[in-house]
Amino acid sequence: MLRYTEYPPRGYRVRVSTYWWTGRRAYLRFILRELSSIFVAWFVLETLFQINALAGGPSAYSDFEQFLRNPVVIASNVISFLFVLFHAVTWFNLSPKAMAVRLGGKRVPAALIAGPNYVAWVLISAGVAWLILRG
Amino acid sequence: MAAKRSNEPFLWLLFSAGGVVAALLVPVHLFLFGLAFPLGWLPAPAHDTLLALARSPIGRIYLLVFCVLPLFHWAHRFRYTLYDGLQIKHLNELVNTLCYGGATVGAAFAVYLIWRIP
Amino acid sequence: MLDLSSHDVLLVGGGAAGLRAAIAVAEINPNLSVAVVSKVYPMRSHTVSAEGGAAGVARQDDSLDEHAYDTISGGDWLPDQDAVEGFVKEAPQELMRLEHWGCPWNREPDGRVAVRPFGGMKKERTWFAADKTGFHLLHTLFQTSLKYNAVARYDEFYATRLLADDGQVQGVVSIELASGKVQAITAKAVILCTGGCGRVFPFTTNAAIKTGDGMALAYRAGAPLKDMEFVQYHPTGLPFTGILITEAARAEGGYMLNKDGYRYLQDYNLGKPHPQPVLRSMELGPRDRLSQAFVKEYEKGRTIEGPYGAVVHLDLRHLGEKKINAKLPFVRELCLKYENLDPVKELIPVRPVVHYMMGGVHTDPDGATPLKGLYAAGEAACVSINGANRLGSNSLTECLVFGARAGRAAAQFASVQRAPERHLLAQAVDEEARLQDRFLQKSGGRERLSNIRDEMQQTMEQSAGIYRSRESLEQAAEKLSELQERFQDAGLDDRSHAFNTELIAALELSCMLDVAESIIHSALHRTESRGAHQRTDFPVRDDEKFLAHSLVTRCPDGTPEVTYAPVTITRWPPAERVYGK
Amino acid sequence: MAEQIALEITRYSPERDKTPSMEEFEVPLRKEWVVLDALNYIKDKVDGSLSFRWSCRMGVCGSCGMMVNGEPKLTCATFLNDYAPGPIRVEPLKNFPVMRDLIVEISDFLAKLSKVKPWLIRKKEKPISEGEYLQTPEELDSYRQFSMCINCLLCYAACPVYGLDPLFAGPAALALAQRYNMDSRDEGKSERLDVLSQHDGIWGCTFVGECTQVCPKHVDPAGAIQQYKLTAAQEWVKSLLMPWGGK
């Protein structure tokens, strides 16, 4: 008779469910954050088409503009935009984690590191918009 | 020795740089071209204005950065999402090829298109 | 079904003393194989809870002699002075060694290690790492021990008895908690570093694992226990949890109130009440006097009956939220986190709680016990440097100094010994059979462990607490033999092998019963009052008869026998114990 | 009779059960009681075979981590009152194999801890007689946060990456590696980097960040790992620019 349970195998392992990321709000937020990259990539592709159209001359470009006005495309861009914003916000908020900046022996508070990110974001966005709209 | 170390730092740097571009630049582009212009909230710029911007040397570099880095950002995140979300870490080679390979093809395509701008 | 493994030196216990000893062995002779057996993962050992600091002379204005004198007078002249002299000399080196291993000691602006004042120490010599000194010390030792490949670990193995051959100790029998497997671990030398036994009492700052196992193992194997009657109380512990509220709470101006909201200490020759704290008066009187006043108040019926026995109140409310947050943040955090009360708005219920065991396995200044091959260090041992009363912050240092000494001595001893014989295995087979018959396969068994444990703890508190008398101690002795008998009839709910924590609790209880008996009998024989041992029927110190260590050994029939050994006096003749002059 | 509260507790015995199951107990609901007190009440008065680890009951030994209503918690610092009227679900820490009832197997963590070399590495030891390695309060402050880890492993229970890939070194071990890296007395950074720049080291972490959320000692392992990644990337660039530069 085997009197003792032999270790290893050391215990009962619960298999992680395929849907583990639904288990906690934080996990869901994490997965959404990761998935935002798909929308980033999708918009890059859209931009590549735009460049192609731009290079193809005015009529090719207006075909492309027509395509962008398609309600399906607009709807998908609305969703993409929300995800991209989500990416931007999470990205800026997490940056203080990676950078432990110290001044005068004290760690600079996270808000002070994240803050400039937002300022830069607004300025750069305004600059880009100005360049494009100027014409 | 450096050679022994993995290429993870390189991929991570690309990912991070891509993340920064995606956070700083993509939203405004997406808002303007994807929403504001098609919906008529703002007057869309004419073809030749845009072309002028895009064909300048700085414009070309800008577009290159704008397209290439976020693709690698995507590749990195998507790789881990596939690992963790679908639990297919054992298919690691395949996943890597798909993600980084995809990003590389996309990047090459971008170089070609941007180079071709008249 | 039995496993056997062999080492040169075996440590029982992975606290500060055990880990320091293990590293000492590994450093002195890397060819020796060292093993650490511990019933919890080493970084869970009770050393982790120590807050205040560790004493060692560090500054120009201080001297080894002053540290020695503070220790000896604090111990009411019972410490062995040769041991104390060695201790204070090696203390700074040991603390410095910890620094070299990465301990995050607090620092002065110029980068040197900082020291703070501490109760009973006349100079600033207590090294500290925030208010988590024990935690940092233990983790530094544990993490450093990981770099020595020679150190093998048996984590979560419970030592149930010593293996002895012809009076020479040659290893232990242990249970692997995970599987319940009995394993003999032989060694040429064994060092007991199993810590104290505060859990013999109901209210204690000590963790659940402090059940005096090592003391009991040594005692059963025939080694004497020394000065067991000296049990240190701390006047302000939280009832029920026993969490310690530091002296600083009173130093900042906290009041001690009885049930009428009256600052009762004024009735006990401790000065007149002032709104502001006055050194050496009222709430800032010595620990033992405060604990004694509590008992008197209780006898007068002026304490508050709480769900966990009598308490008095510590009042910090008048200090205000700002001061409490600035000066006593940890007190507030502990109260909020572990007692669900806020000292800014509420009274803190407190009572004297058992804190430290001065006594332990009798050793010489190298940690050797009278049994060949057996060593002891840390709170489990009694060298003695603590005498009748330990000074705060000497104990962590003691673990380091005497852990290292015992390690070196055991390594030397082990280098010249032959390997233990295989026939020792028979003892392990016996032990396994005993565990099976006695606990796992026993039918019947009517007594619940927790009942016996509760009664033992109540008995100890009532009869061998802050005040003792012949009458109370004799009653306790009787009660304990009754409990020993009832323990024979204890039954377990848990008959499984894998992680049977109830079996371990039973073995711990049996150790505690033996240790409790040794405390009672030592206390009964010492007919004087000294340090932590206060007899109502013999209220004064008697150097004539009792400037001596008590040694309690177990007779073959199981009864304790008490004898005395002289105290070593080198340069400091006994004098009155005075503070603050 | 005082108020009662129900606890649903995981029971598992490798000798008897194929899979864990839940059992319900009623305990008195007291203001000052934590979940651990309820477990001890059950063990003392109701069922002595309930198994769990604990020791200090003051949040510093790190033994009593369990899942309380799905969250990793130190049960000695989790009040019953906060979950009234109950029931409270108490389960063993997630992501570890269960050995018995509420006890999980953690030797994997100890193996990983040794691997990251959590000790001070010096090229040349200074003799004890020459005194301390000087370190200013600011230098101490730069790593102190990471030195507060009590090895309670709540962060491992919260980290999905560890759950999915047991080879991942995990938050606490990485934070402790960073604790020594940041220590001004240490000279072992590159030695540790060789171990940790592997895939199972820092790169396994996808910055879920839950480790930091659940840590009872505010260690911030997520931050430690991110900082570590940044350093590793800098080292990589350096070795690229100066391949001859050695380490």
Ligand SMILES: Cc1cc2nc3c(=O)[nH]c(=O)nc-3n(C[C@H](O)[C@H](O)[C@H](O)COP(=O)(O)OP(=O)(O)OC[C@H]3O[C@@H](n4cnc5c(N)ncnc54)[C@H](O)[C@@H]3O)c2cc1C
């Ligand atoms: C709340 C508190 C605060 C304190 N503050 C201070 C302070 O500020 N300064 C100071 O100097 N001192 C202080 N002390 C005292 C000091 O912490 C202890 O005396 C010291 O840590 C004891 O260390 P040790 O190595 O002897 O034993 P421990 O750390 O208790 O270790 C005992 C070891 O033995 C093992 N063990 C026990 N029995 C067995 C068995 N049967 N089988 C296998 N293994 C076993 C355990 O697993 C453990 O590893 C404090 C004590 C308390 C309770």
Ligand code: SF4
């Ligand atoms: S990092 Fe925090 S949660 Fe993780 S083991 Fe350490 S103390 Fe526990």
Ligand code: F3S
């Ligand atoms: S939760 Fe896990 S993935 Fe990284 S940030 Fe923390 S280790």
Ligand code: FES
């Ligand atoms: S019992 Fe020690 S941390 Fe909870």
